[in-house]
Amino acid sequence: MAFTEKYLEWEEYIIEQLNRIPHMDKYTYHKTSSRITLGLLVLGFIAIINELYITIDMWVISKNTYDELRTSKLENLINHEMLLNEKKYFGTEYKNKKGQIVENFEDMKEFYAKPVHxxxxxxxxxxxxxxKGYQPVIDQPLRFHFEFSPEEFEGGRYRPEYGCSLKFLKTKIYHFFKDSELFEELIKKGYKFDNFKISQxxxxxxxxxxxxRSSKLDDLPxxxxxxxxxxxxKCEITI
Known part of the structure; x- marks a missing residue:
């Protein structure tokens, strides 16, 4: 009984404090509604704490991935586990005996561990x-802003969820340069582009x-x- 009495005392005290909050009396005017309101507030508080815990936990997982990528050698990223073992990090679909499509989602930790496209x-x-010893032909570099749409994520070697590949970016730079006014000016000045290639x-x-520069990196997202x-x-276009 001591515990019950203590709980009721605390409950009454908390409800009194709630009544001091403007407009809260609409929900605490009756003893039953007061207890319901208090219960909902407690559940809401627990839900907020739970969401904060999940958010922080997932942020740490994502941060660890990016820290790992930043400190890795480029040649080691070619064999990164997230590229070689994609099934672990992405959901799968299959048809059951009834012909219905069933989707299995990846675990939450695997979902947040993936780098974002x-x-x-x-x-x-x-x-x-x-x-001329790789001297710049213009004082200021050409500046491009590239946006990538989901349709452009398709066709790569790896999952489209990882986004565009390095080769796709190089191709965009190549075509933007050839469509620029500078390219036309260089042709008029006598520059030849017969052997001008993306890879070189x-x-x-x-x-x-x-x-x-390594061609081994071209397929990587x-x-x-x-x-x-x-x-x-930064980019260097050699002519």
């Missing part, structure tokens, strides 16, 4: 003349100034090359 980024392209003449650097949405990248 790159939605857009900025690229500053220095145009360099190989015949477009060199991208990630935000940590690491060269992404941008998010596995230490690149995040909104990053500013």
């Amino acid at each position: 790159v939605a857009h980024l900025y690229v500053a392209c220095a145009v360099l003349d190989k015949s 003449n477009v060199h991208v650097f990630n935000p940590f100034d690491e060269s992404l 941008l998010c596995f090359l230490k690149i995040e949405t909104g990053d500013r990248l």
Whole structure:
């Protein structure tokens, strides 16, 4: 009985405090409604604490992934476990005996452990003349802003959820450069582009100034090359 009496005392005290809150008396005017209101507030408080715990836990998991990517050597990212073991990190679909499609979702920790695809980024392209010791042909680099749509995530070697590949970005830079006014001006000045190729003449650097020149990296999604949405990248276009 001592516990029950103590609880009722605390309950009465808390309800009295609630009554002091403006407009709360609409929900605590009756003893039964007061207890219901108090119960809902307690459940709401528990739910908030639970959501905070989950949010912090998932943030830590995501942060650990990005910390791992940033500290890894680029050549090691080619064999990253999230690329080789995709089934673990993505849901699967299959048909049951009744012909119904059943979807199995990945665990929450696996979901948050994946790096997020790159939605857009900025690229500053220095145009360099190989015949003049790689001197820039213009004072200021060409600046492009690229946005990537979900349709452009398709067709890569890895899951479209990881976003565009490095090769796709290089291809965009290549075509944007060839469509620029500078390209037309260079042709008028006598520059030849017969052997101008993406693999040989477009060199991208990630935000940590690491060269992404190796063709082995071309198929990797941008998010596995230490690149995040909104990053500013450097690029060298050699002519």
